[in-house]
Amino acid sequence: MATTKLTPEVDPLLQAAANAAPAAGTETVQMPVGVPGYTLRQEPRQVPVTEPPVLPVNKDLQYIGKSPTRWDSHAKVSGTARYTYDMQLPGMLYAKFVCASVPHARIVSVDTSEAEKLPGVKGVYVVQHLLGGAVLRNPSLDPSKYPIVRYAGQPVAAVAATHPHIAEQAAQLVKVQYDAKPFVVDMTQARQPNSPQVFPGPADQAGSAGGGGGPHDVPQTGNVHGPSIHKKGDPEQGFKDADVIVEGKYTTQVQVHNALETHGVVADWKPDLLTVWASTQGTASVRDELAAYFKMPKSQIRVITEFMGGGFGAKFGAGNPGVVAAQLSKQTGAPVWLMLDRKQEQLSAGNRPSSDQTLRIGAKKDGTITAMQLISYGTAGCGTGAGCAGPVTHLYDSPNLHTEENDVFINAGPAAAFRAPGHPQGAFALEQSIDELANKLNMDPIDLRDKIDSNPVRRVERQIIRESALWKSRNPKPGAGAGSGYLKRGVGLSQSVWYRFIRMDSSAEVRVHRDGSIEVLSAVQDIGTGIKTVMAQVLAEQFGVPPQQIAVKIGDTNYPIGPNSGGSVTTASLTPAVRDAAWQASQKFLASIAPALNTTADDLVLTGGEVRSKSGKLQPVSFRRAAKKMDTDVVSAQAKRIPDYDPAKYDTYGGVDVAEVEVDTEMGLIHVKRIFAVHDCGRPMNPMQVKNQINGGLIQGISYALYENRLLDPKFGYMVNPNLDMYKIAGPRDIPQLDVHVIESYIGQSSTDASGIGEAAGVMSAAAAIANAFHNATGVRIRSTPMTPAVVLEALKQAPQRSETA
Amino acid sequence: MKQFTLADCTTESAALSQLNGGAVVKAGGVDLLDLMKSGLIAPSRLVNIRNISGMNGIQSTPDGLKIGALTTLAEISENPEIKSQYAILSDACGHAATPHIRNMATLGGNLLQQNRCWYFRSDDFACLKKGKDVCFAFDGLNQYHAIFDNGTCPSVAPSSAAVALLGLNANVELSSAKRGKRTVALKDFYVKPEVNPMTRTVIQPDELLTAVTVPKPASGTRSAYQKYGDKKSFDWAIADAGVVLEMNGNICRKAAIVMGAASPVVRRSPEAEAVLQGKPITEETARAAGKAAMQGAQPLSMNGYKVQLFPVAIYRTILLAAGQMGRDPSAAG
């Protein structure tokens, strides 16, 4: 999501209707709001009369807020779950990309004749329109028959053959003639006026359903796309008014998503229907891009995602694999499998941009912030989206703010939205600066944040941390490190913020059959977060039967529209629609059986697996037996997401993380010993799954902080570590004890009151928390990631910054 | 990957008879498949030796040990005799790579795996080690490269087992159909890039490495190996150290100090060994030895930090061998 955007994604018409309170057909209801044990209270909300009754807090519910076994855990653990990668259809062909072998060039010609002659080859396609990356505002600046090559590894053509090895061999037979152009892969160099230019003029990248992409209305000078400037108040005066100013330069690396399942699809183009199995975060997004690309009606495309092996923000739309596989299937009349290999995945399927930030914060002696200023540069390769002003804009109260974000083009694969775009970078700088400010003011970092952060939920989270044994064990004096000899122990904290985005394209249908079986259908995909299980829980709560009895059918555009899973929207967007559909279906069900039971629907309730009579007119009957009385074989209801009840309130959420580290000062190794993470996500629908997300977010954050780094050879422009052994991702022994504390934070916004968690899951704050712990341990600031031994030893050469202690 | 035929052999002689016409041996396949998948080698025939029963297992002999080339790293690391008498070897095999790789990886394959260098291992770069005349690491990204003997090809020696076995003065047994058996001391087994960057060892294409023999250590010998990486799991060494101390009471009679990831060929440090000889093992002497081991180091543009890491790896491993320090929690594997 664009960092500065705070408005939830809602249909403006619906929003206008919602705002016109008190609208006809609404009523005022009391809803639980706040954190149980701290701030829980009832608040009124104006709610459509068609909404189901208000849900009480989790402890008063039977299935929601509990953690039943994950719907798909057995299939995943036993290997029976079928991913797109595993798809095999009769007569299926395997396709392989031919990728550019130079970082910047005009393609003169593509000779596919040798490849076509290879036995087993059924189709060859030369890419005509490339998806992803920035596009020239004035395309005529770069006339070319084929897409200009802007990075090594860019898809140029593809071949489809009866066997993957034949396809691979054929791909090597395609001869591409390049007219090579000068290139640049180093961001510092790319900022120089005499640098080779990635684009001959201004170019912009569109965001995806997962966000990403940069601003379009900014200047461009050479490779520098920006600045995108935001100003609030009078920053200059703010700095004049400050008693203390902290200023620092921070750099972060490019991180690659590297989901375990690579990008790709299996496409089966039949005359009246294109069926696509896709590893995607948005079945609808794949369908929509294919419909636009091939100019065909949405109704003739079906996208299926039964299981998918991770996306982290980079898997929206059909992308190059999707359109090329569909094209090859159309050409050959056979289904086509096209999944990227690991190298292609790293080169062409997205990444988190780097950053080079200069951050200044001015404050009064009591901590009150007077001004903040962030100037950032970052590279999203041949795309945009490197802005990282989100945290500085949204975490703290400052009357005066000035941010300038710049994208710097280099000849590398375009970035894509990546789990909290811009935030890990931004938080790394901001949260260290706040820590530095606390040291300068001789204040406790939690006290300072209590002063400058008015968010009521984070206040509770900080309170929980303040009372924790881990925080109490922290030696407030930087560098005093409780450890002995070369091992120094430290504890540090970081906060994070994310936005409450809601996607209105979220619908579900609930059906009750006369045999007593219940099912729920939605096109939503489960990207590994567990929405299937949560949907079953919502139905279980409504019908009073265990979640195991609910059939959940998702991941198919034949079902009602589901939200694209980006921006942490899925649970928050879809579950209210599911609950509304379940509520309506249950009402219809009761109406359908009431006559046969000689009573009325409003006399009946569903609970404990039974239909019971409020008046006591009849004995409880099991749900299954009652269903036999239905006057038709199936009752169903479909519902869509309605706008949040009070969208002006609670537009962000987040968490606070504390890291404990031990620094081996001789080896330059940072051992993360423990992370204590306190997070909120509205109503936790399934606390175990929320914890899973936070565990994963923290691990990804640690991995970003210490290990991951996309490395491009500066002279040749090739990535030197496009595999999973030299592109280093945290492994089992690198993962510390993770103590995750999920708080219930009711906000009274929908019929389930859920928020998201995927992004506010520690991935934003881990690096900053570790760096603050490092400073606490050693008295030295480390301002660059990944914090490898080389970086740590270099940092330790500086004398501890006495200036940070008052 | 190109198509190939697979010759699945169950006897040494059957395997040897297949080793011609560009055939390549497959043991655990861990390194081999990586090389094939990235297109660095494309053999027309793979000779699977994994199922040869006679090349397996650990034998205790009056002179020491004989370890079959197909013995896995996991088996070696768990062997009680090796644990107590040859700790450096169980340490090395027990902390190389990851548990699942150690279950697949064989001792022979571990000694014969190719060097680490991302330019060599990438099909985007045709370098010295692939028969071309340029090394990309000198002007490129060389943070993981060699700090010694790096004038021709600064790739680094990958094998943890080789570090241990060099310290233990081991020999390897080679066998060919035409020329029969021969024994080569491990110190003469590896070929420096100056001599030939393309051949890593003296083994010939028609030869099998059948076993490794390790002489019995002198009484009073204590030894250890430790490896350090950016990460603790699933990572290569950025610094490692193998230490063998022949002790007489607290006095070190003789020492072997070995480094792996410092140079293209596993390297003993006579300078470090000299520091310890005839001295008691203390933190001070151990640190002095570590420092001495860096004499002559010539770091490249980005790997200067390794010159700082090796002395630490060495002193801590000396103290571990001498029983004066536990296994270092900072060590990897």
Ligand SMILES: Cc1cc2nc3c(=O)[nH]c(=O)nc-3n(C[C@H](O)[C@H](O)[C@H](O)COP(=O)(O)OP(=O)(O)OC[C@H]3O[C@@H](n4cnc5c(N)ncnc54)[C@H](O)[C@@H]3O)c2cc1C
């Ligand atoms: C992430 C990662 C980290 C790693 N870390 C370490 C580490 O810390 N320390 C370490 O030592 N290793 C490490 N390794 C490497 C791993 O241990 C080796 O790849 C493995 O030991 C190779 O053994 P293999 O039996 O699979 O050999 P193969 O891959 O089967 O063979 C390797 C080579 O030896 C040849 N060969 C094998 N056996 C014979 C024989 N008997 N006679 C003749 N030729 C033969 C093959 O032709 C091939 O060229 C790591 C690997 C990975 C992926």
